[in-house]
Amino acid sequence: MRKATAPPRKPLFGTELSVLNVGLASFAEEIVRAGGSASQVAWQPPANGDAETGATLARLVNAPAIEAANSKACEAFLAAQPMLSGVGVAREVLKGMSGRTILHSGPPIAWSRMCGPMRGAIVGAILFEGWADDAKRATAMAASGDIAFAPCHHSAAVGPMSGVISPSMPVWIVRNAKQGNSAFSNLNEGLGKVLRFGANSPEVIARLKWMADVLAPALRGALEVMGETPVKPLMAQALHMGDEVHNRNVAASSLLVKRLAPALLKTRTALADIAAVLDFIAGNDHFFLNISMASCKAMLDAAQGVPNSSMVTAMARNGVEFGIRVSGLGDRWFTTPAPVVDGLYFPGYTIADAAPDLGDSAITETAGVGGFAMAAAPAIVKFVGGTPQDAAANTLAMGHITMVRNDAFTLPTLDFAGTPACIDIRRVVDTGILPVINTGIAHREPGVGQIGAGVTRAPLACFTQAVAALGAVVPPGKE
């Protein structure tokens, strides 16, 4: 305790203090309490303060081998030219679809651990294939081990929500004209009671059969008339028309219908079938989504397999786990439990009804569109929540964890800046900024369908695991 008679202490600082505090906020609070001025910088240590990951990260950041690998991976991604090439049958065009195989979204998962919507969709696929004649027998068959399950991604394919693709289903073929790889996706069924949300009632199966028997041949014919169609210009135009080509595809779908309609009339398709096909595709604003996804997959696969690259080439969810793949880390998945999305729920539903995050559609964000391109789609906030300012802020934030701006996809409201693309696992772990994903939300029970939409984040754990794995691949002294 200072006595009143003691000489006045010399002040520690000669001028008025103006403090920028990084770290524990209590330091700044003390200065303010003492009458000073202090601002707190929002910061947290990399990898949530995990020392081992931090040490690995410190070694990997700016490592020349990684930088060189990333340049190569990014260039391959940017150079890719996905072309809408045709419509095939899964068993004929996808690798590994022999026998009784069913593909699903996200990282690998056994039947016993699958979420409700995925189980429902698999039962529906078994009924569609005619491997069983009722849902009970189909369920038993799925549980028996007689059916091989594999991620769509293992066959260069992607599917929204449950992502279920069985051998007889039609698939879009997107060929990357630059590097020669192809990618695939199933065809969009529309909204409501649909297989991808786990519905498997007779009307769902009948629609799938019509899609295989009428829609697919008609589209195949139309695409032959049109010739291979470059997808990036179509996506770029849609981004100038308020789509982010993940949860908003109304512009891209309309532009596609505008091209398909005249071409359909030049095929040998029966007039009544053309009318039905046009009604179907013109009535589905999400029709383009699966083409967007396959195109993103084609672009990202072009960047896959570059040794030492820290670029993310896939983010996908199976309704139980969220998984990512990394260019320099081969076919490995880095997984963690999938989050439940705190989004905008349709009337009558809440987060308690939701299945955890589901679907391969985060391939769009992996390719720098979707949530990464929200600045292009201010109107989407009515669907996923937030304000137009949040949408732009999300795009800007993603600039901190990506390596390039993709000038093929420009954003008018950001002065025509390119979309932020090529996520770097190092930057995600270093900054703690998590990839933003626009997503639909499925009911946890099969067959109910979509119950909402929202903006979610890829979980950090996938990226810290991947950083550790990259640390093991790029050993000390080798960077």
Place this chain on the structure above:
Amino acid sequence: MRKATAPPRKPLFGTELSVLNVGLASFAEEIVRAGGSASQVAWQPPANGDAETGATLARLVNAPAIEAANSKACEAFLAAQPMLSGVGVAREVLKGMSGRTILHSGPPIAWSRMCGPMRGAIVGAILFEGWADDAKRATAMAASGDIAFAPCHHSAAVGPMSGVISPSMPVWIVRNAKQGNSAFSNLNEGLGKVLRFGANSPEVIARLKWMADVLAPALRGALEVMGETPVKPLMAQALHMGDEVHNRNVAASSLLVKRLAPALLKTRTALADIAAVLDFIAGNDHFFLNISMASCKAMLDAAQGVPNSSMVTAMARNGVEFGIRVSGLGDRWFTTPAPVVDGLYFPGYTIADAAPDLGDSAITETAGVGGFAMAAAPAIVKFVGGTPQDAAANTLAMGHITMVRNDAFTLPTLDFAGTPACIDIRRVVDTGILPVINTGIAHREPGVGQIGAGVTRAPLACFTQAVAALGAVVPPGKE
């Protein structure tokens, strides 16, 4: 001159000066020169300082009779429900089209004073009608007085650029389901060598004949299948997709094609004709423009003729004069020479090649879309010039001269605010803020076509004349 020995003068002001100067900038400059701080406010007296107009304006501003009339006019405008109802033949559905009548854009104008593109289009219309069999005879006929010329607006119609409509041409019919009035527009021919830019070569005439003989009946049939289609929701959706529905109509056109295509297949139209029709409309991103214009005309005509109202119900240009009409001032036009647009010119052309501002399409701005809704269409700056920030600023500025926000047309980037609508001649003259118009630019010679696009302004003189006229209609003491 002050002597050094004199006592110091008492300063005029006890504290440091911080001055906001309105009016002559030299006052502010003097204060700055003397070491003070002064900001100059951009301001000019109403009506460019014209004392008589200023006095009239002072009397009309907040005049209860005008405010009440404007409420009525604005309500009628907002309540209008334009429905795309059908396709008719001009002579059958437009008033005053008997005999040899040709309609044109803008306020009334005699053949002898018409600009090049309008003359070229009229010659083309005479050839299309078969009233003459070559351009020379058609020109002589036009000059002879044998043909009656009238503004489209006098027949509740609107036409882009030269706006030429002759009796045999097909027209869109837009019926306002709320107040019962109808409005009309010709069908869009596409870009390049087209009648509206003054081209009249055999290919142009052949296209017009095909449009009358094949396109119009097919569209009529499709609209019968579709039933009356509300246009405002379509325009609203397009505004969420980057259109401003004047110079950018790609979204609206695509949405329309998506509806027309399935409907066309349900008509008795021959398959080859359906294919040709779909090729034509799917290949023209401006196809919706004329429907947008007719719908705006239908909404504005609902607000026309309210005694004492100062609301602008038409802005239109004939390539020589710019004219406006006002709700409370009957069918009078208030005109002044049309400006030449200082826009973005296509390679090889300059402002010296341009015809003065031309066309009825400023009906879109009159209705609060087009340039007034540029905030919806940031990508349009690549076509008309400026930056996305300018586009948003234009929309915000138009809030100062309009009386309502139209919640039927919301702007995502402005937090879903409605478009500024219902221009008040008093506010234009009072603020000097001139209505912004996005426009195409025609070559001054007939037949060359579009040579650029840009952002222009409605000239002040039309509005000062209208204020004077309103002053005469609302006499002293009666306000």
